[in-house]
Amino acid sequence: MEITLDKHSANQASIKIKLNEADYQPKVDAKLKDYAKKANIKGFRPGKAPAAMIKNLYGTSVLVEEINDILSSSLNDYIKEQSFKILGDPLPETKAAEAIDWKNQKEFEFAYKIGFVENLDVKIDESLKATDYKLEVDKKAIDDAIQNIRRQYGKMTNPEVSQENDFLYGDLKATDGSYEQTLSLPLSKLDGRSLKKFIGVEKGAEIEFDPSKAIKGDLKEVLNVSDEDASKISGTFTFTVQNINRTEDADLDQELFDKVFGPDQVKTEEEFVEKVKEILGESYDRETKVFTEEKIKDLLVEKANLDLPEEFLKEWLRKANEGKVSDSEIEKEFPAYVKQLTWSLVSNKIAEENEIKAEHEDVVAKTQDMIREQLASSGLGSQMEDNMDMFVNNYLQGNDGQNYMQILTAVQNDKVLDFVKEKITLKEEKLSVDKFKELLEN
Known part of the structure; x- marks a missing residue:
């Protein structure tokens, strides 16, 4: 041979x-x-x-x-x-x-x-500089969170006269008779001039307007209609009010405290505010940690400056997907694929050079955290804890072992990023929520 x-x-x-x-x-x-x-x-x-x-x-x-x-x-x-x-x-x-x-x-x-x-060289030291973003839990953020909670747990009423932020339920009709639909109209989605027409009206009121101009945002999403219907809603329409729906904010009392945090977990308004602040802080920490680490990944990918065989990789992707992905889809997704591939190569190189390994116990712990978060979001957290081992085993054994390998890779990446953050120069920057949203959008 x-x-x-x-x-x-x-x-x-x-x-x-x-x-x-x-x-x-x-x-x-x-x-x-x-x-x-x-x-x-x-x-x-x-x-x-x-x-x-x-x-x-x-x-x-x-x-x-x-x-x-x-x-x-x-x-x-x-x-x-x-x-x-x-x-x-x-x-x-x-x-x-x-x-x-x-x-x-x-x-x-x-x-x-x-x-x-070949010759992949990843130098990790203080010469690499990155920003460690931290969100400030300011009074506005706390007030907004409490307002959202009060609205979420508030009760629905049907007043006689409409106000700003109400939902009007009624019939939307084109004046030429080409379209008719019964739907809910959120007044918060109307522009200032059009909103005035809908405030102070009663059941049976008929308002004339052009939805395509009056509604802020995507007609399909705001009115909850199909793409085909959304394309027809343009020109002069009338809206006949059948009902007025309003959510009255819940009172800041023990009933609300118990609904949000469980019986007797919070007993005063001050404790409620502190608890909201604590949860916001934990949420912000998770969000900024992810954002910071993505920026560090970008930095390492840029520094690696790998020359990848693009035409070969595109051909391989076509054959590996057995015709399930079109050439145009490959071209569209290729930049993201290259970035992820480069990060994978860099991460593996750092792990290899510094003997960073993901152990089985780490995989189990990360899977437990993931499942707890999913259960908590559905309100089933504490009562399902006794079955945690079963949930973890079922997940890690599923998908022909791919779930285990994905968690294993995620654990190693976490350890690599923790290692990198210790070695490079990280400068903390505190941001307001609005400024952080701007960064995410950009």
């Missing part, structure tokens, strides 16, 4: 494997002998069919199978010996393979295209 590497560029190459008869024939002969012992062919007693007949019946398929096994193991072993990091999987060059005469050839040559990176 002869294996050679032909580098076409700094990140693409071909691997050629030449096989002669001595490389595969002993295995083929052994497999055919095994077939002969078990073969049940009409006209012959089991295991007594002539060797020539067995070879004629099974020789080619056994040859192909054995050569494919040899190619797979030899290629994998060869790649493991190299200093470079292969990307994706080797792609067989099919033209030469299609021309093989399996019945008569004795020597075979196969070629594979590969993409790779």
Whole structure:
């Protein structure tokens, strides 16, 4: 057997494997002998069919199978010996393979295209500078959160006269008769001029307006209608009020405290405010941690400055997805894929050089945190804790083991980022909620 590497560029190459008869024939002969012992062919007693007949019946398929096994193991072993990091999987060059005469050839040559990176150098020290974002839990944020809670737990009423922020339920009709729909109109989504028409009205009132101009935002989302209906809602319409719906804010009393935090967990308005502030702080910390770490990833990806074999990777993505992804979709998603691939290479390199490993116990702990968060959001947190081991095992064993590998990778990435944050220069920057939203939008 002869294996050679032909580098076409700094990140693409071909691997050629030449096989002669001595490389595969002993295995083929052994497999055919095994077939002969078990073969049940009409006209012959089991295991007594002539060797020539067995070879004629099974020789080619056994040859192909054995050569494919040899190619797979030899290629994998060869790649493991190299200093470079292969990307994706080797792609067989099919033209030469299609021309093989399996019945008569004795020597075979196969070629594979590969993409790779080498000399990946990731320097982690104080010269790398990043920002550690922290959100300030200011009075406005606390007041807004409390207002949202009061609204969420408030009671629905049906007043006689409309006010700002009410929902009007009624019939929307085009004046030319081309469209009619009964729906709920949120007054908070109307522009200032149009809003005046809808404030102070009673049931049965009929208001004329152009929804496409009066409504702020996407008509489909605001009115909860289909794309087709949204395209028709333009021009002069009338809205006839059938009902007025208003949510009255819940009082800041023990009933609200118990509903939000559980019986007797909070007993005064001051304790309620402090609890909201604490939860906001924890939420902000999670959000800013994710944002900070994404910026650090961006910094490391930029510093790595990897030259990736883009055409090879696009071809590999097409074949790996077996035609399920179009060329246009690959082009659209490719920048994000390249960023994620580069980060994966950088993260693995840092982990390897600094002996950072994700242990099984870490995987279980992270999965527990994930499940607790999901249960808490559904209001089932504490009462399901006794079944946590079952939830964790079911999740980690699911999806043919891919769930476990995804959590394992996530744990390693977390450890790598913790390591990086200790080594680089992190400057803390405190932000208001509004400023943080601007950063997220940009």
